Amino acid sequence: MTETSTPQTDWADPHWQATALEWVADRLARSGRRVTGPVEPRVRPWSLVWRVPTDSGDVWFKANNPGTRHEAGLLAELARLTPDRVLHPIAVDTGRGWSLLPDGGPSLRDTLAAEPDLSHWERLLPGYAALQLTVAPHAQRLLALGVPDHRPAEMPQRFEVLLDDEEALLLGAENGMDPELHQRLRAYRGEFEALCRRLADFGVPATIQHDDLHDGNVFVAADGYRFFDWGDASVAHPFGTLLVTLRSVAYAGELSADDPALLRLRDAYLEAWTDRYDRAALREAAELAMRVTTVSRALSWQRALVTPDPARAEYAEAVPGWLGELFAPLPV
Structure with missing residues (x-):
């Protein structure tokens, strides 16, 4: 091809x-x-x-x-x-x-605008998890195709390199990363490495991680749901998906982080792994994966903005913005 x-x-x-x-x-x-x-x-x-x-x-x-x-x-x-x-x-x-x-038909966003119903997410997340489980044995094939490597063992080095990218961080720019935050992130490198190591220790295989799975990137069809717009995707810990998904659901529904609906969605997604992992361990791994994925999101934006397009300035704050989210509360 x-x-x-x-x-x-x-x-x-x-x-x-x-x-x-x-x-x-x-x-x-x-x-x-x-x-x-x-x-x-x-x-x-x-x-x-x-x-x-x-x-x-x-x-x-x-x-x-x-x-x-x-x-x-x-x-x-x-x-x-x-x-x-x-x-x-x-x-x-x-x-x-x-x-x-x-053409994929109506998006989930269009569907929810006409009739808000969180049960769509409860039905589609197990299907997305099944996709990840199917793809996991083929992770090396995806890496050979050029899909970015965001596996936990790789993330500490990627984090360090990103912190040295002054252009991506807009260091010195009026809308750039605050120098104090930059120093705080540098001081956090050892803890971030330990966090990644702990995440890897759970043993959940790396697979495709969409990294931007919200209601605008899902088609709703009569025979099920289709996932699209994979430009931000990486080979990573699967549970990192929950960061964007749960945040987007919370934002759209004006839900608090401890809303039972978000916890149900998290658990509906994690159910696919309960045949081999304890539920409490899965929830801990999900929390760690979401934390690591704030850096993954910054890396995705860094790649997206590798372009001379003058319009990139409109989105450039996303890279330092997502790195700052490393210390922010998680969606659940």
Whole structure:
């Protein structure tokens, strides 16, 4: 599936657009479809997305920047390993970080806006956990595809390197990381390493970790739920998923951290591991994993902003912001 490896390109360049549209049209033609109108673009520093009208409904083209280019290959691998839990790409070009996907239907966010119902999360989280368990034996394959390595043993070194990235932390900038916080994070390195070591000691195998699993990244279909937008994903401790998921649920529902609904969702997710681990141990591991994942989120944003796009400044505070969350209260 790898065709060409290219550096970051100017997505506004007419030649690039013509080349990409030609690729889309060719891949659609192979499946008996054709483009029927102009594309509708959405551009972010980390990706360009086109809604492409065809004679059999809309499809979606995505071009990733260099920091998230692994998503194309990951999509294809997840479709092979867990075909009932993700969309099946029409085509991918792993070298260029291009993917072409069918329309997934309404998102969970759209569904909840029409009828708020947390039971959707109680039903979908076990399915997401099942995806992670299926993928776990293939973690090395994902790493070979370029999916970032955020396993607990790797995180202390990644944390240290990130703390030296003055540009990503906006050190010295008006909206950058506070110098006192920077020093506090440096002083925390030994404790962070011990935290990662403790997390690894639970023995839960590393697997794919979406790292941005909220209601905007889940499709709701008649036959179940589909998980999409894997650009932030890494090979990591699976339970780190809960950080963004529970925070997003709490925010949308205006729930406190000790709300029984959040505890139910946490336990519904962890249930998939109760055949081999004690529930109390799973809850402790989940707490540690969420703490470690604040650094994972900062790393994801660091990759997403590896681009000359001037719009990156709008999002640049996310890297120091997530590192600061290392000391913040957890969602449960």
